[in-house]
Amino acid sequence: MSSIDQIGWFPGHMAQSIRLMHERLALVDVVLEVVDARLPTISANPLLDELIGDRPRLVLLGREDLADPQFTGKWIAYEQRLGRRALAINGKQQGSVRNALPLLTDLGRGRRTMRAMVVGIPNSGKSTVINGLAKRIAAKAEDKAGVTRSLSWFRVSPTLEIMDTPGILPPKIETAQARWQLALCNALPRERYDAADVVARFIDWAAEHRRSVPDLETFARQRGFLRRGNEIDVHNAAGAYVKDFNVAKFGRITFEAPPAMELTA
Ligand SMILES: Nc1nc2c(ncn2[C@@H]2O[C@H](COP(=O)(O)OP(=O)(O)OP(=O)(O)O)[C@@H](O)[C@H]2O)c(=O)[nH]1
Ligand SMILES: [Mg+2]
Structure with a gap:
């Protein structure tokens, strides 16, 4: 990963x-x-x-x-x-x-x-x-x-x-933002990224853009992704979070605005 x-x-x-x-x-x-x-x-x-x-x-x-x-x-x-x-x-x-x-x-x-x-x-x-x-x-x-x-x-x-034709990605995805957003939107196989890392970036993005989304801990507890000792199962919880994002469970979200338009406008 x-x-x-x-x-x-x-x-x-x-x-x-x-x-x-x-x-x-x-x-x-x-x-x-x-x-x-x-x-x-x-x-x-x-x-x-x-x-x-x-x-x-x-x-x-x-x-x-x-x-x-x-x-x-x-x-x-x-x-x-x-x-x-x-x-x-x-x-x-x-x-x-x-x-x-x-x-x-x-x-x-x-x-x-x-x-x-x-x-x-x-x-x-x-x-x-x-x-x-x-x-x-x-x-x-x-x-x-x-x-x-x-x-x-x-x-x-x-x-x-x-x-x-087969899906084609750029040989190098230039920015960190493009990398986590493409991963979150399912353009890469699940084993090519750390879902917890990607979800953390998304949660930061949501806070910046005043979108209300659950943090991973709350999500994991609500959905029962727990290990022994009441620890959260980060790996599986993050995978489920990505899945939920891709069925708009956290609302319909667009990451990019056309030039001259602010996302928080
Ligand atoms: N919610 C939603 N799902 C879609 C939409 N279009 C496609 N999907 C789903 O996205 C998944 C991927 O669709 P594919 O048509 O296999 O995608 P592809 O571009 O051919 O993928 P590769 O061949 O892997 O490059 C499938 O589960 C589709 O049902 C859409 O507009 N909305
Ligand atoms: Mg295809």
Whole structure:
């Protein structure tokens, strides 16, 4: 388990996938970039941005059900100000995902059939988006980082094929804030970080931003994560805390505001 300074994950399959994605992009008309609405910049990988270049792109702000709606609206407006197409989605709701279809058609500029590639950091909901568009379970999706390991095409309609790709993180996650927030939002496998450390950072962040969240000790006692002698079981309590965060048990929280907007405003 790694301390905050060492949090990262760039296994061989990611480097290999980037090379393959670069090759396959020649076959692609449109790119669907899935970021996390709770951290839209931190969850947008610069490597992928470079890879996409100026290809037509639709940014999907996934997990909008967990993010603060006020900020999600501001993020969409911000993306639009930059001249980019963006849509907030709840990947778990087919109807929400399928709102992307007219935007994709529009980006395809009248093409009768289209090929798209879905890209993003691990666990952002890429495969789930494919399944929502296809209205069936086509791509394997699971709540842990690193489920999709290879590139594969899925036909989601008679006129649209989408390539699923593995989640890609930057080889080095630059700031401590990005590291703990990506870990907390489940972009890294559980064994790549110390959950107690990550939860402690989150609790500090919440205090700074006047959000009321339980401290780990209170949470552990309430949930019965205790060892002999009434000591709290820090490891398991922190793991459960991360899980609860990811179902919005502490409210819908967004960590990043678009430029020129304060989180406590
Ligand atoms: N609450 C919530 N959960 C979501 C959303 N989108 C996806 N999920 C869940 O997130 C988990 C990961 O989804 P996947 O589609 O497997 O993610 P992925 O980006 O393909 O992940 P990798 O292949 O590991 O990179 C699944 O349990 C999904 O049900 C969303 O908008 N809201
Ligand atoms: Mg996947």
